[in-house]
Amino acid sequence: MAVIDLSKQIALGIDIGGTNTKFGIVNHRGEILDKGRVKTESATIDEFIEQLYVEIRPMLDKHSKSYQLMGIGVGAPNANYYTGMIDYAPNLKWEGKIPLAGKMTEKFGVPCKITNDANAAALGEMMFGAARGMKDFIMMTLGTGVGSGIVTNGQVIYGHDGFAGELGHTIVKPNGRKHWSTGSEGSLEAYASATGIAITAKKMRAEFPNSMLNNYPEDEINSKTVYECAEAGDPIAIEVFRYTGQKLGEALANFVMFSSPEAILLFGGVIKAGDFILKPAKMHMERNLLPIFRGKVKLVFSELPEADAAILGSSALVWEK
Amino acid sequence: MAVIDLSKQIALGIDIGGTNTKFGIVNHRGEILDKGRVKTESATIDEFIEQLYVEIRPMLDKHSKSYQLMGIGVGAPNANYYTGMIDYAPNLKWEGKIPLAGKMTEKFGVPCKITNDANAAALGEMMFGAARGMKDFIMMTLGTGVGSGIVTNGQVIYGHDGFAGELGHTIVKPNGRKHWSTGSEGSLEAYASATGIAITAKKMRAEFPNSMLNNYPEDEINSKTVYECAEAGDPIAIEVFRYTGQKLGEALANFVMFSSPEAILLFGGVIKAGDFILKPAKMHMERNLLPIFRGKVKLVFSELPEADAAILGSSALVWEK
Numbered sequence: 001m002a003v004i005d006l007s008k009q010i011a012l013g014i015d016i017g018g019t020n021t022k023f024g025i026v027n028h029r030g031e032i033l034d035k036g037r038v039k040t041e042s043a044t045i046d047e048f049i050e051q052l053y054v055e056i057r058p059m060l061d062k063h064s065k066s067y068q069l070m071g072i073g074v075g076a077p078n079a080n081y082y083t084g085m086i087d088y089a090p091n092l093k094w095e096g097k098i099p100l101a102g103k104m105t106e107k108f109g110v111p112c113k114i115t116n117d118a119n120a121a122a123l124g125e126m127m128f129g130a131a132r133g134m135k136d137f138i139m140m141t142l143g144t145g146v147g148s149g150i151v152t153n154g155q156v157i158y159g160h161d162g163f164a165g166e167l168g169h170t171i172v173k174p175n176g177r178k179h180w181s182t183g184s185e186g187s188l189e190a191y192a193s194a195t196g197i198a199i200t201a202k203k204m205r206a207e208f209p210n211s212m213l214n215n216y217p218e219d220e221i222n223s224k225t226v227y228e229c230a231e232a233g234d235p236i237a238i239e240v241f242r243y244t245g246q247k248l249g250e251a252l253a254n255f256v257m258f259s260s261p262e263a264i265l266l267f268g269g270v271i272k273a274g275d276f277i278l279k280p281a282k283m284h285m286e287r288n289l290l291p292i293f294r295g296k297v298k299l300v301f302s303e304l305p306e307a308d309a310a311i312l313g314s315s316a317l318v319w320e321k
Numbered sequence: 322m323a324v325i326d327l328s329k330q331i332a333l334g335i336d337i338g339g340t341n342t343k344f345g346i347v348n349h350r351g352e353i354l355d356k357g358r359v360k361t362e363s364a365t366i367d368e369f370i371e372q373l374y375v376e377i378r379p380m381l382d383k384h385s386k387s388y389q390l391m392g393i394g395v396g397a398p399n400a401n402y403y404t405g406m407i408d409y410a411p412n413l414k415w416e417g418k419i420p421l422a423g424k425m426t427e428k429f430g431v432p433c434k435i436t437n438d439a440n441a442a443a444l445g446e447m448m449f450g451a452a453r454g455m456k457d458f459i460m461m462t463l464g465t466g467v468g469s470g471i472v473t474n475g476q477v478i479y480g481h482d483g484f485a486g487e488l489g490h491t492i493v494k495p496n497g498r499k500h501w502s503t504g505s506e507g508s509l510e511a512y513a514s515a516t517g518i519a520i521t522a523k524k525m526r527a528e529f530p531n532s533m534l535n536n537y538p539e540d541e542i543n544s545k546t547v548y549e550c551a552e553a554g555d556p557i558a559i560e561v562f563r564y565t566g567q568k569l570g571e572a573l574a575n576f577v578m579f580s581s582p583e584a585i586l587l588f589g590g591v592i593k594a595g596d597f598i599l600k601p602a603k604m605h606m607e608r609n610l611l612p613i614f615r616g617k618v619k620l621v622f623s624e625l626p627e628a629d630a631a632i633l634g635s636s637a638l639v640w641e642k
Contacts (some may be wrong), residue, residue: 078613087613136481150579152480157473159581160457161617164473169611170575174494182611254491258471258579260480290490290503292399292408296482 010067012056012108013315015117016040016076018091023052024308025059026315027067030128032308034059045094049107056108072104072112073317075120075310080162084114090181113317117141117310119156119165121302122149123320124313125265130303137261139302140167140252142270146189152259156320168193172251191247194223194270201226201240211236223270230276241276248277249284256285256293267302267309331388333377333429334636336438337361337397339412344373345629346380347636348388351449353629355380366415370428377429393425393433394638396441396631401483405435411502434638438462438631440477440486442588442623443470444641445634451586451624458584459576460623461488463569463591467510473580477641489514493572512568515544515591522547522561532557544591551597562597569598570605577610577618588623588630 084101176186405422467489497507
């Protein structure tokens with residue numbers, strides 16, 4: 001009987017974004033042996049896969065003497081874990097349903113699993129990051145949008161149709177702020193994403209002419225500049241993050257009462273605001289929790305380097321039980 | 322090697338409520354071979370278990386020639402699946418942490434598993450009721466309070482500490498109606514429980530003196546009398562249920578975007594209002610969903626007889642994988 005030597009196994013992790021696609025060859029300990037990127041601009045999925053293959057095949061060949069490629073994991077918007085299809089992703093140019101997993105397997109000759117980027121990030125944290133050893137946690141990615149990956153009993157929740165974990169679209173304020181893309185009113189994403197923070201900042205600076213936020217042109221108001229103003233002590237910029245943290249915390253309380261996680265992990269550009277958001281988020285989460293949940297749930301930042309997290313997360317799909 | 326004959330196996334299901342405790346001997350097909358009840362009034366847990374034993378032992382003896390008792394399942398408020406303890410249940414007179422599962426095993430000589438009543442109800446539906454064959458669903462119990470049991474990947478979600486699934490306490494309206502017991506503001510339970518419906522009805526009838534609801538004395542305003550008025554065509558009574566259904570539907574949309582269930586099952590006294598609640602609930606659920614979830618989730622009533630559901634659900638704990 002052959003002994004399985006994990007140290008000889010590698011996975012290919014691919015993260016498909018609207019603009020760039022990143023990929024890396026990852027070993028079982030989460031070390032990236034090689035990585036690269038291409039623009040996500042091919043007109044057809046077949047051209048895109050061919051482009052990936054041309055880039056990746058030489059890398060794989062380089063490692064093929066020492067390592068065995070076990071499979072491919074892909075994180076992509078609207079990627080369905082069950083069907084292996086990307087379903088009508090609004091940020092990608094390929095329309096309709098794209099049988100990505102099947103085509104990747106055909107091209108590379110190994111199994112391929114796909115899921116959305118937030119679920120992949122959750123797997124990455126469970127395997128290599130802050131959620132190591134945890135069986136129940138929620139991963140929130142706070143970037144341009146708000147994504148989420150939910151793990152219970154040690155498994156990512158994919159749900160009946162593969163689309164579970166759209167926590168950014170849950171409503172935190174009925175009849176609240178209209179979402180720029182979905183049209184829903186009062187979703188978490190409308191407040192707690194970088195996009196939402198910019199909207200909040202623009203509203204608040206209009207009300208307070210003395211705010212430092214008024215020193216920037218309209219198109220430079222974003223979570224980074226708001227952070228600079230908050231750091232410089234501008235009370236309105238601080239209030240922008242406090243309000244954002246409150247909405248986030250209220251939403252997190254509801255999530256805790258759903259799945260009772262050990263921790264909530266936060267990831268993405270927005271968390272650069274640090275305690276400006278984390279403290280109010282924690283306060284409003286605790287305040288809205290039923291007493292039996294209070295003081296139990298860790299609210300922590302991701303431990304994975306942002307540049308590599310998507311690759312690590314995607315590769316973790318290969319090792320998922 | 323012994324052949325396992327499921328038809329010879331039985332489970333003891335026990336449902337501990339604030340006033341009454343119901344129990345039954347249940348076979349693998351969900352048939353109740355025998356059942357009974359005692360008042361939940363013993364001063365200590367040991368007395369209570371003794372009282373149960375005196376009632377149940379003769380029943381078990383009667384069946385012991387033909388059947389083998391595989392275990393005991395107990396549904397009780399604040400019952401912790403992991404620890405086997407009841408933790409500070411507000412409706413029960415035994416204070417502190419009660420090691421119920423251990424004491425039951427000691428007395429009856431078989432394994433005992435416990436969980437809260439809503440989780441037990443979800444297991445009952447999965448094994449014997451409307452959720453047979455489903456791996457992803459949410460069970461909502463709409464009674465005096467609002468409870469929930471969540472199943473994903475074919476397993477009840479217990480969460481990190483055993484208390485997952487407190488969906489009745491999620492906030493549906495920030496700064497909304499104050500909860501009579503927890504003090505939280507705007508929880509689902511404050512609106513969609515029988516208690517919440519009575520509050521809504523009392524408020525609305527005060528605003529509309531012509532409503533039939535004003536024909537009842539204050540202490541007779543409950544979900545039953547509101548239903549009678551709605552049936553008789555009173556628009557205010559109908560509005561009470563519509564408003565309740567709206568709040569329920571808005572909450573359900575958030576739950577769907579969390580775990581993407583195949584179905585949401587509704588159970589409990591409140592569902593006697595039928596379409597008066599179900600239709601607005603469905604409409605507002607759909608309206609608040611992200612498009613990829615719309616038109617997919619079944620919203621259905623429980624199929625288990627209300628009198629036996631708690632016993633069946635508790636017994637299902639014994640067969641749970």
